[in-house]
Amino acid sequence: MMILDPDREDRLPPAQPQRRRGRPHEDPFLCSGRDSPIRCAACKGHFTAAAHPRGKTYGDGSVRRHYLSATYGGGCGKTIADQRILDRAISAMTLKRLTDPQQLALIRKIQADHRALREPHEAEISRREDLRAYWDKRLDRGVITIAQHDEAVRELDAAIVSERRRLAQLDTIPVPDLDDKIIGQIITGWASASPIERYRDLRRVWRGFQIFVAPGSSTDSEEEVRRRISRPRPIPSSA
Ligand SMILES: [Zn+2]
Known part of the structure; x- marks a missing residue:
């Protein structure tokens, strides 16, 4: 009963993009x-x-x-x-x-600004991941107990999760790729x-x-x- 209409896709709920796969617009x-x-x-x-x-x-x-x-x-x-x-x-x-240098410069600036927003969070994640690796190694070598390891990494893990969430938020900003x-x-x-x-x-x-x-x-x-x-x-x- 689906009417073949080039704008047919418009009527699909936007929350189900995978339904588009395999049968995209025909000559949109x-x-x-x-x-x-x-x-x-x-x-x-x-x-x-x-x-x-x-x-x-x-x-x-x-x-x-x-x-x-x-x-x-x-x-x-x-x-x-x-x-x-x-x-x-x-x-x-x-x-x-x-092809317009001014517009291209604007695109580059938007990309650079977005990278600058991401960078502190990426740095923070990487710093905390290094720390976590340090505690993992200590546990592997038997220098600390599992309980001590848990204690040491709990805050690190929470911070990593929260930084990742912030990155995910930033990724909703539409930036030209x-x-x-x-x-x-x-x-x-x-x-x-x-x-x-x-x-x-x-x-x-x-x-x-x-x-x-x-x-x-x-x-x-x-x-x-x-x-x-x-x-x-x-x-x-x-x-
Ligand atoms: Zn109108």
């Missing part, structure tokens, strides 16, 4: 999807793609589609733009992000990538950021659509 639309960085400027909702109501086609014969703000995600349902035109504009922004190699692969592969690869790369490139598109006409030109696209904005962090 670049800018649609609940987890998309591309959002409606009016309601902050995500997009879905709809076929032209009277079956109008593009030059190559496939049915025209336009994005609209997805009402089933609680969005406003307004029309955003022609699908191919918005895809082109967002593709260009994405590739520009990966882009390095030179991945960036190069995305740039050179973008044009020939499959829709699903581009869909994934888009999320990768904009991790931690959102781009808002103001509602408008599905007949707007690319130039007009570009004017309705916001600059990328960092997602406010709660961690």
